[in-house]
């Protein structure tokens with residue numbers, strides 16, 4: 260009965276083992292996973308847009324090849340994550356419909372524009388860096404398909420992060436104008452990256468349950484602090500300034516003190532506001548419609564193969 264199933268589920272979680280698709284799980288656990296997995300997958304595919312914006316204008320063939328590979332990786336991440344989410348019994352087309360209808364979210368940073376070439380570097384250094392800090396603990400998430408998808412995703416994110424650092428390094432070791440362009444991009448991307456970790460823990464509606472279920476391993480604030488601590492020495496190595504006059508080492512805490520992002524702005528951007536919000540959703544819908552013939556052709560091809568195999 261239900262009580263026994265619940266006890267078995269609790270025991271798997273307590274033993275730090277994995278819940279698998281065929282296992283019984285509480286409805287709320289399943290709903291939270293679907294919500295987070297869909298948001299995560301959506302972020303990967305809508306997140307292709309800010310950088311794809313620069314593929315045709317990359318300064319060298321090498322930078323173009325790197326950027327192309329990164330954007331393609333993000334499409335791949337979206338696919339692994341939709342596949343992981345489908346193990347919970349929802350069809351991928353439903354996720355895409357929900358995304359296009361605005362019923363499901365994607366991460367806030369994607370609603371900011373990439374104004375210069377340096378933005379591709381700053382975006383990758385900061386937001387992929389934040390994504391790694393957030394996702395490494397998700398490799399130990401209690402839901403098996405999510406945890407396993409994260410292992411490969413994290414390896415690829417690590418390449419994305421390093422190439423962003425490398426692109427910025429080239430600029431900060433270039434001309435004065437290039438250095439200024441890198442600094443300007445970092446000034447604009449620092450707070451969107453800090454906001455990726457979500458609302459402060461005290462306002463986070465899902466943290467308590469997600470940590471109890473071991474979907475999340477750390478609170479939003481713990482991960483945000485870890486990210487700040489990692490970024491400071493990297494910024495020093497790059498020779499750039501992080502745009503926070505109150506950023507300083509706190510000996511007592513053993514962490515950097517920093518100014519929190521503007522959480523009212525985060526709330527607005529989550530709802531679809533943000534300089535590029537409408538453009539991202541409109542582009543996503545257009546791209547989906549433009550790809551209808553590919554989906555139809557592959558369905559027709561699959562039907563033909565099935566018919567041939569049956570004959």
Ligand code: FAQ
Pocket residue numbers: 294295298299300302303306307333364365366367368382383386387390393416454455456457458462463464465466469475479529
């Ligand atoms: N933006 O109670 P909490 C990448 C929502 S992309 C938008 O704290 P939770 C590729 C949250 O969903 C990064 N919404 O929620 C790339 C919830 O809404 P709901 C991939 C946000 O779930 C890189 C509500 O606010 N990683 O790597 C945000 O416990 C570079 C309440 O919040 C992920 O997607 C936000 N920043 O914790 C591409 C991370 N924050 O559903 C291009 C996976 C919160 O109640 C360039 N997700 N919300 O309506 C997570 O880890 C968690 O869901 C959190 C939020 C940490 C985002």
